[in-house]
Amino acid sequence: MRLLPALTVRGWGLLSGGAALIASGLVIGERDLVGFGVLVFALPLLAGLTLWGAPRRVVHSRALQPSRTAAGSEARVLIRVANAATGLPVGGLAVDDTLPYALGQAPRFNVGFLGPRAVRDLTYRVRTEIRGAYPVGPLTLSFSDPLNCLRRRSPLGAPTTLLVTPPVVALPSVAVPGATAEDGDSTARSPAGGTENDPVPRGYQHGDDMRRVHWRSTARYGELMVRREEHPLSDRSAVLADLRGRAHAGAGPDSSLETAVSAAASVAAHLVGRGHELRLHTDSGAVAAQTTPDVLDALAVAPASDNSSLAAAAEAIGQSHVSGHGLVVAVLGALSAADLAALARLPGNRGRSCVALLCTRAAWPEPAAAQQAATALREAGWTAAEVGSPTDLPRAWGGAALGHAGSGGAMIADD
Numbered sequence: 438m439r440l441l442p443a444l445t446v447r448g449w450g451l452l453s454g455g456a457a458l459i460a461s462g463l464v465i466g467e468r469d470l471v472g473f474g475v476l477v478f479a480l481p482l483l484a485g486l487t488l489w490g491a492p493r494r495v496v497h498s499r500a501l502q503p504s505r506t507a508a509g510s511e512a513r514v515l516i517r518v519a520n521a522a523t524g525l526p527v528g529g530l531a532v533d534d535t536l537p538y539a540l541g542q543a544p545r546f547n548v549g550f551l552g553p554r555a556v557r558d559l560t561y562r563v564r565t566e567i568r569g570a571y572p573v574g575p576l577t578l579s580f581s582d583p584l585n586c587l588r589r590r591s592p593l594g595a596p597t598t599l600l601v602t603p604p605v606v607a608l609p610s611v612a613v614p615g616a617t618a619e620d621g622d623s624t625a626r627s628p629a630g631g632t633e634n635d636p637v638p639r640g641y642q643h644g645d646d647m648r649r650v651h652w653r654s655t656a657r658y659g660e661l662m663v664r665r666e667e668h669p670l671s672d673r674s675a676v677l678a679d680l681r682g683r684a685h686a687g688a689g690p691d692s693s694l695e696t697a698v699s700a701a702a703s704v705a706a707h708l709v710g711r712g713h714e715l716r717l718h719t720d721s722g723a724v725a726a727q728t729t730p731d732v733l734d735a736l737a738v739a740p741a742s743d744n745s746s747l748a749a750a751a752e753a754i755g756q757s758h759v760s761g762h763g764l765v766v767a768v769l770g771a772l773s774a775a776d777l778a779a780l781a782r783l784p785g786n787r788g789r790s791c792v793a794l795l796c797t798r799a800a801w802p803e804p805a806a807a808q809q810a811a812t813a814l815r816e817a818g819w820t821a822a823e824v825g826s827p828t829d830l831p832r833a834w835g836g837a838a839l840g841h842a843g844s845g846g847a848m849i850a851d852d
Contacts, residue, residue, distance in 0.1 A: 448481040448586035455479070484582035487528065491580045492591040494522040495530070495551070499574060505600040505734070508568050508690065512599055516559040516576070520551045527551040529581035532559065535574055535596065539565045566690040568603045568698065568737045572596035602733040603698045606827045608707040608834045638662040672761035674708045675716040676701055677754045677768065682741035684770030686800040691826075693770060693798040698736050699827040700794050701768045705732045707834075708764070716757045720750040747772070751779035755789075765791040770799035772810045777817075784818030793821040794833065 444452070455478025462470030500515045516534070520527050530548040540563040548557050563573070574596035581588045638654040641661035654662035678701035685694040701717075706729045709715050717724040717732055721742045726735040744750075747769075759765055765783060772780070772795075784791045793814045797807045811821040822833035 443485075443587045443589045444481065445581075445585055445588055447584065448484075451477055451481050451586060480584065481586035484584045484586045487582045488580050488587060488589055490525075491527050491530075492578060492589070492593070494520055494525060494527055495578055495593065496521045497576055497593055499576075499594065499597050501573065501597055501599055504598075505602060505737075507602050508604045509564070509566050511562045511564045514561055514563060514573055517556060518548060518551070518559065518576075519556040520553055522553050524553055526553060526555075527580070528583060529585070531579040531581075533577040533579065534561075535572075535577065536563065537571050539567055539569070540571055540573070540599070541565075563599065565601055568601050568695070570738050571599045571601060573599050600734060600737055602737040603695070603702045604827060605706050605733070606699065606703040606830050608703060608831055638664055672711070672713045672763045673716070673758050674713040674763040674766065675718065675754050675757035675759055676705045676708070676766045677718045677750060678720075678736070678739070679747060679750075679767070679769045680719050680721070680739055680742050681744050681747070681770060683743075683745065684772070684799055685741070685796070686771075687798060691798075693796040693800070694741055696796050696798065696824065696826055697768045697770060698739065700796075700824055700830050701766075702733055702736050703827065703830055704766050704768070704794070704834075705729070708766075713761075713763060716754075718750060718754045718757070720744045720747055722750075723753065746779075747776040748779040751776075751783060755783050759789050763790075765789050766794065767791070768794045768796070769810075770796055771801045771806070777810060777813050780814060780819070781817035791819045793819045794824050794830070795821060797823045797825045 455474045455476070458474025458477060459471050460474075462468065462472075462474055496519050498517045502513045502515060504512075506512045514534070516532070518530075518532060528550050530551050532546045532548055534543055536543040544561045546559050548559075551557065565571070574594060576593040578591045578593050579588060580591070638651040639662065641650070641663050646663075649663040651662045651664050678697060680694065680697065682694070685692060685697065687693055689695070705715055705717060709727075709729045709732070715727050715732070717726050717735065719739060719742070721744065724732075724735045724739075726732045754765060754767070757765070767780065769780075780791075780793070783789060793811070795807050795811055795814075799807070801807050801810075807823055811823055814821045824830055824833055
């Protein structure tokens, strides 16, 4: 153990004072003074023996409750510190945890004396308004001797990750119908057991209900045929989140980028909650997330991209399989003429119903540019709304209207 760097002010004072007493006693020939000087000089060294092996005797565990939380919500950090030794105590123990700046000030706990097999539970709360994956830890242990002459610091354990997901705004449960089924089908095919003219029979299999026998096909093929069982066509939707750094403005939780992420997460969670199969895209490509937790986890760590164009993202989302009451929802930052041209081609692709949510606080070249882009998208067949902050999203989504003129899609009105 390195003693000199760990000496406190008191320790340095005792060492220097003991050395001075020893030197003075030798000069004047006072043996008692020399002996007293040796004792004073040895005190910090003897006290340091109480720290020998102390870091190896301390163990800990850590838990986060919950381990993933929404931005703006609190999480508890639970730490258990214990002395693993059966005979030797640990004294003068202080515990510091390590936190990134966004989670607040790192806490410090003065544990003090920890006897053999003793356990101490510590807890504190963290909170941040900004999504992301934050390391919590490791611990830093600080040991001091009974005379506070020496101090030693030692790291313990590894950090635990706290995942802060984007805030999700509850959207009203209004009927927002999507396009008709792909390739002109209705939103649901007829179930099994239809009419005698059912055009899609199949061969009889053991266990089939005889009431499903299709007699006309049986006579035609010379073998027993039954009506084919069909299932309702599932609703499939796609969400595009525009995360281009140059398309957004502002910093922190009030930036247009964070508004776009929150809006995309809210729409995705709403559609999944309505039973839609979801495909999530960003301007950098498809994201392997279909359930609400997967979507939130993916968007929690999605960074701003360096892409300059939305053309590739528009083409990718145009190829997504959208059916039933499914929607194509694009949450957009500032758009260029080329971006508008790429997006304008989507509504005509198999009759998709496309909804655009434009962030008004994005890096638009002029205040009226967002409204002009919304108008251009509406003329191309999109349903468009302008969103200034996540709190505006329920109002926009709640303005959905059935029977949009000239289409079977939905309209999101911006009041």
